[in-house]
Amino acid sequence: MSYSDKLLDHYDNPRNVGAMDKNDPSVGTGLVGAPACGDVMKLQIKVGADGLIEDAKFKTFGCGSAIASSSLATEWIKGKSLDEAEQIRNTQIAQHLSLPPVKIHCSVLAEDAIKAAIRDYRVKNKRADAAE
Amino acid sequence: MNVQAQKLAEVSEVAGRNRPTTPIYLDYQATTPTDPRVVDAMLPYFTQKFGNPHSRNHQYGWESEEAVEKAREQIGAIIGADPREVIFTSGATESNNLALKGVMRFHKDKKNHLITCVTEHKCVLDSARHLEMEGVEVTYLPVQPNGLIDLAVLEAAITPKTALVSIMAANNEIGVVQPLAEIGALCRSKGIYFHTDAAQAVGKIPMDVEAMKIDLMSISGHKIYGPKGIGALYVRRKPRVRLEAMIHGGGQERGMRSGTLPTPLCVGLGEACAIAQAEMPEEARRLEVLRDRLHHGITERLPEVYLNGDQTHRLPGNLNLSFAYVEGEGLMMGIKDLAVSSGSACTSASLEPSYVLRALGVHEELAHTSIRFGLGRFTTVDEIDMAIEQVVSAVSRLRELSPLWEMAQEGIDIKSIKWAEH
Numbered sequence: 001m002s003y004s005d006k007l008l009d010h011y012d013n014p015r016n017v018g019a020m021d022k023n024d025p026s027v028g029t030g031l032v033g034a035p036a037c038g039d040v041m042k043l044q045i046k047v048g049a050d051g052l053i054e055d056a057k058f059k060t061f062g063c064g065s066a067i068a069s070s071s072l073a074t075e076w077i078k079g080k081s082l083d084e085a086e087q088i089r090n091t092q093i094a095q096h097l098s099l100p101p102v103k104i105h106c107s108v109l110a111e112d113a114i115k116a117a118i119r120d121y122r123v124k125n126k127r128a129d130a131a132e
Numbered sequence: 133m134n135v136q137a138q139k140l141a142e143v144s145e146v147a148g149r150n151r152p153t154t155p156i157y158l159d160y161q162a163t164t165p166t167d168p169r170v171v172d173a174m175l176p177y178f179t180q181k182f183g184n185p186h187s188r189n190h191q192y193g194w195e196s197e198e199a200v201e202k203a204r205e206q207i208g209a210i211i212g213a214d215p216r217e218v219i220f221t222s223g224a225t226e227s228n229n230l231a232l233k234g235v236m237r238f239h240k241d242k243k244n245h246l247i248t249c250v251t252e253h254k255c256v257l258d259s260a261r262h263l264e265m266e267g268v269e270v271t272y273l274p275v276q277p278n279g280l281i282d283l284a285v286l287e288a289a290i291t292p293k294t295a296l297v298s299i300m301a302a303n304n305e306i307g308v309v310q311p312l313a314e315i316g317a318l319c320r321s322k323g324i325y326f327h328t329d330a331a332q333a334v335g336k337i338p339m340d341v342e343a344m345k346i347d348l349m350s351i352s353g354h355k356i357y358g359p360k361g362i363g364a365l366y367v368r369r370k371p372r373v374r375l376e377a378m379i380h381g382g383g384q385e386r387g388m389r390s391g392t393l394p395t396p397l398c399v400g401l402g403e404a405c406a407i408a409q410a411e412m413p414e415e416a417r418r419l420e421v422l423r424d425r426l427h428h429g430i431t432e433r434l435p436e437v438y439l440n441g442d443q444t445h446r447l448p449g450n451l452n453l454s455f456a457y458v459e460g461e462g463l464m465m466g467i468k469d470l471a472v473s474s475g476s477a478c479t480s481a482s483l484e485p486s487y488v489l490r491a492l493g494v495h496e497e498l499a500h501t502s503i504r505f506g507l508g509r510f511t512t513v514d515e516i517d518m519a520i521e522q523v524v525s526a527v528s529r530l531r532e533l534s535p536l537w538e539m540a541q542e543g544i545d546i547k548s549i550k551w552a553e554h
Contacts, residue, residue: 003465008465011462011465017533031535035536036495037496039459040535040551041535042538059533059534060534060535061457061536062462063460063461063462066462067462
């Protein structure tokens, strides 16, 4: 599989690897995928008082494309509001990394991971202090 | 390794040697470099002794025929067969096709049943499927978790209509060696032909068509340091195996496979067999030592590493390991200085994990984490030690990245989680 330089960079130097305390109310955790499929992504966001994503962390079980997609996702969502982060489409991730067609599903999973993390945060913080 | 081979390897570029930027080759089950001694034996037959071996009337033909017949003897010798029982083909895929289709098409009016196994190579499985479309009944035997056939299950599957049993001698993915002598004895007692795809076995472990009661055997040139594009099919003469040819023409190879024989390739296969026969015991021992070194070097530094396939009944040079919580293609990217292959779905064009590993009952997530290491004639201790370092380092790094490893460390049972499919 010949991968783009950007993809290889994310694989060799993944951004924002790590974990946050999922019991922290300001943290949203998204866990998507399945081991049987060979792709599992855990993406976590820490939302500040201003409603912006102030930090993001990820861990991924998956191929180079999956790792790169989720690493890129954490990079892109930092500093955004929840609504803005929700706008990120898998096609943008796939295009940025030049994913081969057979790997597009990795970018779909990354988009799902972002949305799952946001959903989790919103559910935990059902007090409507941000426009939902 | 053999001193002569070693000296040749040092001055040439065999298997990535002396080419500092190429990866260490550990994929010997995929293919092997042609031994320089084999290339030397082949060369005269391209430009100088280039005659058609079937030309009866002049020296060019005679000297070419002589070379082909010598090769036939060398191939017969390594499997304990008469040279007249050796048919040249374009490779093991053709041999497997010819064995299955040739025998079943000849016999199917009286005996219409074929028994094979789920872990066979694709060319056997696909030939069997094709025969099913022609009306042949096929039974695909399961294997035990160690990859071995259960003889009782085989016996129970046999019917009065069974014409042929086809079970591979050694598996290309997991290296497991089947109980050939026992299968052969069972088939002989029931008057059934026994075919074995021995592409990975010939030249690596002793094969004997008499002792193992084998009736047909497929041989591959490029798996035993011979050239690509040539193989052979052993077809027993006593008692005679009858089969229908697939390729018609001038009636070469006793009418079983027409076509001008490619003399240099035949010579190459013969020479490869001769070298393998001479060096097999020493080479097998050397490879077992190296393989065990690789295995222990990895498992003493990494927990949760699983061997796929039986511990003892295996090829000396094969090691198929699953690294829990780390995905195979991702791991391969991290060990790009090693040329290996993975049973992970991501590395095949479809998203399905290896059917061989699934047949063993390996759970899908562990099948996604497997790597096949294939060692061979030109593998050195230094290469093994470098491989250990790379694998340990890459697996450790990827486990730090893995949410499944994190859960396992926290004591969460991953199998108990309800995953949402995407």
